[in-house]
Amino acid sequence: MEGYDVDFGHMEAVSLISAPKYPEKQDEKNRWGYLFESSLGIKLEQSEMKIIESKIYILFPALGILFSLIGSRYVGYIVTSCLLNENHDFLRLAINTVRNDIIGRNETFQCLALTLDSEPLTSLKPVGNIGGRDFAESLAPDVQKLLVSDPQDDMLWISSSCRPLVRKKAALCLLRLFRKNPDAINVDGADRMAQLLDERDLGVLTSSTSLLVALVSNNHEAYSSCLPKCVKILERLARNQDVPQEYTYYGIPSPWLQVKAMRALQYFPTIEDPSTRKSLFEVLQRILMGTDVVKNVNKNNASHAVLFEALSLVMHLDAEKEMMSQCVALLGKFISVREPNIRYLGLENMTRMLMVTDVQDIIKKHQSQIITSLKDPDISIRRRALDLLYGMCDVSNAKDIVEELLQYLSTAEFSMREELSLKAAILAEKFAPDLSWYVDVILQLIDKAGDFVSDDIWFRVVQFVTNNEDLQDILKPYAASKAREYLDKIAIHETMVKVSAYILGEYGHLLARQPGCSANELFSILHEKLPTVTTPTIPILLSSYAKLLMHAQPPDPELQKKVWAVFRKYESSIDVEIQQRAVEYFELSKKGDAFMDVLAEMPKFPERQSSLIKKAEDVEDTADQSAIKLRAQQQPSNALVLTDPQPVTGAPPPLKVPTVTDRSLSQPNGSLSSIDPQTPSADLLSDLLGPLAIEAPPGTVSTEQHGPIGAEGAPDEADGSAIVPLDEQTNTVEVIGNIAERFHALCLKDSGVLYEDPYIQAGLLLTELLRPIGLKAEWRGHHGRLVLFLGNKSTSPLTSVQALILPPAHLKLELSPVPDTIPPRAQVQSPLEVMNIRPSRDVAVLDFSYKFGTNVVSAKLRIPAVLNKFLQPLQLTSEEFFPQWRALSGPPLKLQEVIRGVRPLALPEMANLFNSFRVTICPGLDPNPNNLVASTTFYSESTGAMLCLARIETDPADRTQLRMTVGSGDPTLTFELKEFIKEHLITIPTGSRALVPATGAAAPPPPPPVAQPPSPAALADDPGAMLAGLL
């Protein structure tokens, strides 16, 4: 009742309320039953549902007049809360009634209305969203009036006569409206808010403080007058002055209100006023000192709830040293107690404390207890302990901590391994006392949790080993011998095979004198692993073989025979990369000296920030545990984040082995848009394997895909101009690939990427913020259905996403609404229906924009719903063709034109071009071999299915000119088709073509012409970009 949300599974309860399904009888009892039933969400037949809906229409507006009984009003609210989000118009009706109730004199109705308002009525559908905003905007002022008396206000009587009951509901209702729409409450409400905090009734105060927390989190400056009031409330509670017995909970004056008030204070950056500050610190001191552990669980919990909030506040205020050390001492006590909840909170708050102040020394005393917590059976505690260990690690204790983590890794459950291995790897790198230890750790890590060790981690090891400059370089042989040891294991992870193969290939010869480490033996043991690995590892193994062969001193003919056998075997591999390496190594290995040069030891890698540490920093940015930061960041969001299962608590995002797409997309971008071309990217992969594949011809670049379009979609800054900027901020976003090219490719294909951009932060190159927009299409006659998918590849949500279609006159386009927000790493799809009304070459434009942080990015994209999409290939025989051809007598049905300046194409190529836009070449129809005859069917609403015929007469002497005749049963179609083909014959499809509205339709402005993409050679010169595709 009272508007409660009744979507639970209490079917048994429903059966208790006996009632017929149709409320034809007007007696009150039956209607109750019926409404309960409908409220409870019983699945009714479609027809039944319709009846109910129509009833509601009649029922609700009449509510105020017809049903004076309170019971009926309840019914109305129940129904409203059930059906509101489904019916937009109905909602508008409802607002008035609700409004009348809120400003009305009847307290019961006020309560009902306020409770209804506080329901999360808004469905996820956009319609509901609009409704929610409407609600917020039109109701907020009235609700505000309920809260406080305003001398100038006519409505004075409401607030003065309002019982606390109504006012506390009003406060929370306002909070709900504020969350829905922050603009609903204007800043000049600040005085009213402050006035509200003078309230005596603790119930109203509890609700009001919740409202205050939301308001100050949004804008603390406006509400600075509330700060002293919060301190007053705290004082009142702490001294237990004027606190009715009913508001003390196990002897503690409303712990919840205390917590809320302290929470609100944490949103103010500092407390300027010395006297306020002094009284606050007195209160805090009292809490810190006066909280004892007691036997009663509830009392203990309540007092510690207050204590932990006080700790947070002290941390936030950055109090004097004395108080801080008091806090640290308390936390130190908590992390060693047995009570799990307190220990959990102790660990959590200690981690926060680490970020605020230097407490390393004190925490180190507790290291062993924290490590015990890491082995606690409760995963919640283990996670907190892991966070704390991670936070407290420094050079002095790194060895111990990392070893603990490694030990724990073997027993940890699956869900924690990923986080553990990432943290261990980061700590090992950050605080490694010596590099051989680091190599040990990472190899152990790969051994124990290979699945969770991303490529970054092993690249980093190789980089360290290669760059090590010790005079008596022991690291390289050490790494090689370690790698050799791991290879003796029966089953090893593939990553281990990769790293061992790489290290042994480079430095295996350093071990040559040790037993079991001759080139031949190394080869055999590596080669044993080859059958167990997947395709991406094989090229690394082949390179290692080549290097082993090269290093074998003196040359070992037996080894050569074996290695050559392997190369020969892979010469015909289906994988281009493997095949190429096999062929090239084989040929090179016959060349002697050249072979030595090509396979010389890897040069040093340029020093750079570890991608791991960078990753860790990114993670900290997004998932910083610090109370202050998080609270400051936390926006009043309504939705539970459901798409992204990553935990926010300091846990890093799942570390995935980068997929091919990831890499190829970020890599060329990184290398071409980079600020410093000398260190093109943080992608270690490219450097690592760089020299190994220099001999790879540029052709391999094409294995690197920029989406389905292929290699030509190379990035080009000039293409940035193809985005029509909304404002200056757009400049910060650069488009990946050539929009025009993507468009043209999509004109001939049914699916692919339409637009893509990274978000480039100054200096950061490996931004994983790629958002490709793709289209999937299905065409049937004059109907087409496309799916626009928008993928957010960044780790933060994209907001204010809008997609608007600007259709030309000849197309009917319907795009399903795009959600306003795309959660991190999620993809949304919205179908786009296309109907072709008549032939035209105009192009529809998608006006698309989103917000990333404060940047608005917008782009106008042409939708590849072009003329040829509505063509259906059709092949005719000469018996079918010629009668039709002759029937088309001449203009305007049959048009002929001599076209000059045609791109020279051989006849078969031209035939392919025609076929690609679904105009089928009918071979053998024309006796002259230099001529082409083609046919197709065009579909549109006005023409229906219409046969189109075309004849091309080429001149073998001059390929730049030809005569084209196009015919169909519709003059417009003939003209448009002729022009369409002409465009494709003259211009290279990658160039932009003029979008002159041929039929006078109001076509949207086309994007400005774009420059040609950079030559593939430029791309090929960049080994990074090339190599990104190789693995």
Place this chain on the structure above:
Amino acid sequence: MIRFILLQNRQGKTRLAKYYVPLEESEKHKVEYEVHRLVVNRDSKFTNFVEFRTHKVIYRRYAGLFFSLCVDITDNELAYLECIHLFVEILDHFFSNVCELDLVFNFHKVYLILDEFILAGELQETSKRAIIERMSELEKLQQ
């Protein structure tokens, strides 16, 4: 802010579900299933807090019933833990010695109490007396 409140028995039957954020019906079922799985196997010696997606669930077990609150990651855990206890005390007082069956057969009253206790995902009233008095007031109105 409280995202949702669930009252489930050991078998995973949801006895009360109140959402303060809009969720699709299918998503609600999924959430209920997941929360049950998350809390049901936890030892009584464990903490009462457990991470759930990007939020955390504060739960407490009373006989065969699990009371679970899903709150923001930064919210004060113990305060919400005691909030559950206060709710149970109110129910206990109202139904005088509450049991699962009371909640099943008088579910509408449970919702009424909840609406007086928590509104819009925030605590509205922490006085047991005030809520019980309000309940009797409402009961009078309905007669």
